[in-house]
Amino acid sequence: MSERAHKELLELAVEVIRDPRPHRLGGLVSTRVLHVLDAEYGINKNVPWTEGAGELRVWSPSGQGGGILREENRRSLRAGRPFVDFYSRQPTPGPRSARQIESAGAWRNSETRTLIRETFGACDVLALPLPMGTAHTQGWLVYRSGTPFGAADLAYACLAQSLLSAVHRHLNTLGQCQDLHARAVNFGLTPRECTVLHLLSMALTAAAIAHRLGISVRTVHKHLTSLYQKLGTSDRLETVMRAQRLGLLPHDPHAGL
Numbered sequence: 001m002s003e004r005a006h007k008e009l010l011e012l013a014v015e016v017i018r019d020p021r022p023h024r025l026g027g028l029v030s031t032r033v034l035h036v037l038d039a040e041y042g043i044n045k046n047v048p049w050t051e052g053a054g055e056l057r058v059w060s061p062s063g064q065g066g067g068i069l070r071e072e073n074r075r076s077l078r079a080g081r082p083f084v085d086f087y088s089r090q091p092t093p094g095p096r097s098a099r100q101i102e103s104a105g106a107w108r109n110s111e112t113r114t115l116i117r118e119t120f121g122a123c124d125v126l127a128l129p130l131p132m133g134t135a136h137t138q139g140w141l142v143y144r145s146g147t148p149f150g151a152a153d154l155a156y157a158c159l160a161q162s163l164l165s166a167v168h169r170h171l172n173t174l175g176q177c178q179d180l181h182a183r184a185v186n187f188g189l190t191p192r193e194c195t196v197l198h199l200l201s202m203a204l205t206a207a208a209i210a211h212r213l214g215i216s217v218r219t220v221h222k223h224l225t226s227l228y229q230k231l232g233t234s235d236r237l238e239t240v241m242r243a244q245r246l247g248l249l250p251h252d253p254h255a256g257l
Contacts, residue, residue: 009036012029012163030044031059031060031062033128033142033160034142035061037149039143039144040061040121040122041059041060042140043056044139044140045080045139050078056074056077056078069119081110082107083129083141094161095127095129095158097125097148098127099124120143122144123144123146124143124144126141126157128142130164183247187230189248193223193226193230194248196213196224198249200240201240206220206221
């Protein structure tokens with residue numbers, strides 16, 4: 001992987017952490033990754049790769065490209081072939097291309113290759129699964145025409161996989177916070193105080209919270225002081241425990257992250 005691609009990935013990670021618009025993070029990362037991998041399309045599926053259900057989000061380097069899929073193709077693409085069986089046997093699910101896990105002849109003559117050639121004009125597909133702690137069957141599929149994915153692409157994909165996983169956890173955290181904001185209104189908590197409270201429940205230090213939110217440590221302490229006053233508490237542990245009893249926090253702060 002080139003030094004430039006590595007630098008761009010680090011810059012993208014910083015941008016993700018500091019972006020105040022969570023709705024655009026998935027597309028932001030997806031389009032950048034496709035651009036570096038010189039891929040025409042990618043599919044993001046945040047539910048298990050099975051034929052029966054799940055929305056397929058199709059991305060191109062220029063943005064979301066919905067409407068490219070015909071309904072009859074969706075079941076096969078939802079299944080994530082040929083990766084789903086491979087990853088069900090892998091304790092450490094790193095990125096792989098179809099050509100890595102199937103013989104050249106088997107891949108060349110497979111129904112999946114015919115499908116992606118007809119749908120995306122692609123000759124190879126790269127999987128970037130999200131390690132979920134259960135069956136590793138969620139994440140991104142990236143499609144490319146021309147030259148198959150090589151060693152440099154896989155090296156980049158390994159780093160990109162970590163970033164995609166972090167974005168997934170970050171979006172889940174933000175989603176949980178938004179769900180709890182409605183309850184927090186009754187206690188006079190602001191949206192930012194709710195976010196600080198959630199990060200506090202994850203045992204992050206004030207410095208770590210400041211880094212995650214792109215604010216100063218001093219500002220974090222101001223939010224903490226306000227939380228203590230509004231919840232009638234005096235320290236971090238008491239605040240987290242009271243917030244859990246009031247339904248302002250999940251009892252497991254890492255659930256779903």
